[in-house]
Amino acid sequence: MLAVHFPGFRVTGSDFADDRIRIDICVDSNSARCPDCGGTSTSVHSSYTRRLRDLPILGKPVEITASVRRFRCMVSDCHRVTFVESLDWLARRYAQRTERVTAVLRALVMLLSSILGATLAFSLGIRTSSSTLLRTVDRSAPTVKAPRFVGVDDFAIRRGRTYGTLLCDLETGRPVDIIPGRAAGPVAEWLSRHSGIQVVVRDRATAYAQAASYAVPEAIQVADRFHLVRNVADAFREVVDGKRWVAPTIPAEPVAETCTKKPEHERPTKRELARLASAQRLQHRYEDVPDRFRHGESIRAISRATGLSRATVRKYLRGTQPQQRAPRPPVPGKITPFADYMQLRWKAGCHNAAQLFREIGALGYDGSPSQVRAFVQPWRALAGTSVVRRASWKDVRWAILCPPERRNPIQQELAAESLDINPELREAHDLFQRFRAILRERRPENLPRWIEQASVSSFPSFRRLAKTFTADLKAVMAGVEHEWSTGKVEGQITRVKLLKRIGYGRSSFDLLRARILAAPCGRGTCPASVLARALRVEA
Numbered sequence: 001m002l003a004v005h006f007p008g009f010r011v012t013g014s015d016f017a018d019d020r021i022r023i024d025i026c027v028d029s030n031s032a033r034c035p036d037c038g039g040t041s042t043s044v045h046s047s048y049t050r051r052l053r054d055l056p057i058l059g060k061p062v063e064i065t066a067s068v069r070r071f072r073c074m075v076s077d078c079h080r081v082t083f084v085e086s087l088d089w090l091a092r093r094y095a096q097r098t099e100r101v102t103a104v105l106r107a108l109v110m111l112l113s114s115i116l117g118a119t120l121a122f123s124l125g126i127r128t129s130s131s132t133l134l135r136t137v138d139r140s141a142p143t144v145k146a147p148r149f150v151g152v153d154d155f156a157i158r159r160g161r162t163y164g165t166l167l168c169d170l171e172t173g174r175p176v177d178i179i180p181g182r183a184a185g186p187v188a189e190w191l192s193r194h195s196g197i198q199v200v201v202r203d204r205a206t207a208y209a210q211a212a213s214y215a216v217p218e219a220i221q222v223a224d225r226f227h228l229v230r231n232v233a234d235a236f237r238e239v240v241d242g243k244r245w246v247a248p249t250i251p252a253e254p255v256a257e258t259c260t261k262k263p264e265h266e267r268p269t270k271r272e273l274a275r276l277a278s279a280q281r282l283q284h285r286y287e288d289v290p291d292r293f294r295h296g297e298s299i300r301a302i303s304r305a306t307g308l309s310r311a312t313v314r315k316y317l318r319g320t321q322p323q324q325r326a327p328r329p330p331v332p333g334k335i336t337p338f339a340d341y342m343q344l345r346w347k348a349g350c351h352n353a354a355q356l357f358r359e360i361g362a363l364g365y366d367g368s369p370s371q372v373r374a375f376v377q378p379w380r381a382l383a384g385t386s387v388v389r390r391a392s393w394k395d396v397r398w399a400i401l402c403p404p405e406r407r408n409p410i411q412q413e414l415a416a417e418s419l420d421i422n423p424e425l426r427e428a429h430d431l432f433q434r435f436r437a438i439l440r441e442r443r444p445e446n447l448p449r450w451i452e453q454a455s456v457s458s459f460p461s462f463r464r465l466a467k468t469f470t471a472d473l474k475a476v477m478a479g480v481e482h483e484w485s486t487g488k489v490e491g492q493i494t495r496v497k498l499l500k501r502i503g504y505g506r507s508s509f510d511l512l513r514a515r516i517l518a519a520p521c522g523r524g525t526c527p528a529s530v531l532a533r534a535l536r537v538e539a
């Protein structure tokens, strides 16, 4: 028998079996209140037993048997004859498990797929099935307070086939609803159902623009900055890829000049670095010992702290320098026997590594050509011989498409040279960078001039873009001016993708919506903390 007092009910008995625990309870009161008239009654009509599954104790399933009484309503003008005393604090009407269990199951199905949820519930001592878990989800459409600043973006439910629209409150960063499809109609319907919307941030798709103009004409529409940059970047890429441009020439050799790595002969090898580190460690310990001694530590304590033997500690205190290990002699490689021959040929004017490889191959060398190239590399650098060749267009393209502030020195040079020899490419590049500057400095007043320049440029992609920007001018200007962006929506879309995959593609739209809207980031309200609280896990 549990000798604990619970407010509101009494434990009348208990039974500890091997496979389950049963606890008998009854309501600790002589009277009950009629749900219709509110009158108190003490006249018991009858009673029955209600069985409820509760959270497990010591890993064993718990069954609560509640003795429930039916009372007569004593109020003469109440139409109700009898009523049952309330167990609302424990379980809902007709429920077969307590509200605590339901909360755990609901949290599980919000976090995991129903099958995984059922598996985890089983190991927590709650027997349930995946379909029971799915039934605990409240799929009714949520009633949300209309946000003042809404972010709208689409996401793929099945890529290329079905899409959904995610609406976020940009002030809280939380999703407020999802709508099937990405057409203007349903979005407009949602927007007009929620009053007080002041700003709609969206991508450049016309559907959301139409929806916002139709449903909330007074709201400011903002074209998202990221989408704006991407539009212009796409136009520029079309120019770059639309024609064969002249690639700049670069010194062909030494290779070191085309990459940021230091030449082979200057760069310390892994072994050298390890040797250096070990020598530094040794020196540090050598200096540490007298330091500790001066601060009053005993030789024994120093030995314990540094891991050196007491004899070594004494030696260091006498001032004997630690011995440095001699570097290992170089291991003769496959190429070593041919070094003299190659040197002769190099001096004779053969600076072609491939030719040298063929020649020493005939003499019996069975190593790789890259070893030969690496071997002659220091000679090449010394001689300063360099042959001019064209830069690879792939490298040049990367350099040009890379934002100038993120180019490395080699890319800077490549980009500068290729723009010098291709004036048309420079025009497009400047157009792109000018747009980025307008966005960065938040100067919407410079936008019309930019659009005009783009519309008279010789690039069809920019001319097309100028047209669409003109058609959506207000929103594009607002995008340049305001700091609102769909960044928070994109963040939520990442979460949506995760939730979608958790459902293994079986998740229906309303289940997906329930999962998405299940308080994603509020402290104490997300499914994970609900679960932890229900299970009394401190987290």
Ligand SMILES: [Zn+2]
Residues within 6 Å of the ligand: 034, 035, 036, 037, 038, 039, 073, 074, 075, 078, 079, 080
């Ligand atoms: Zn009554």
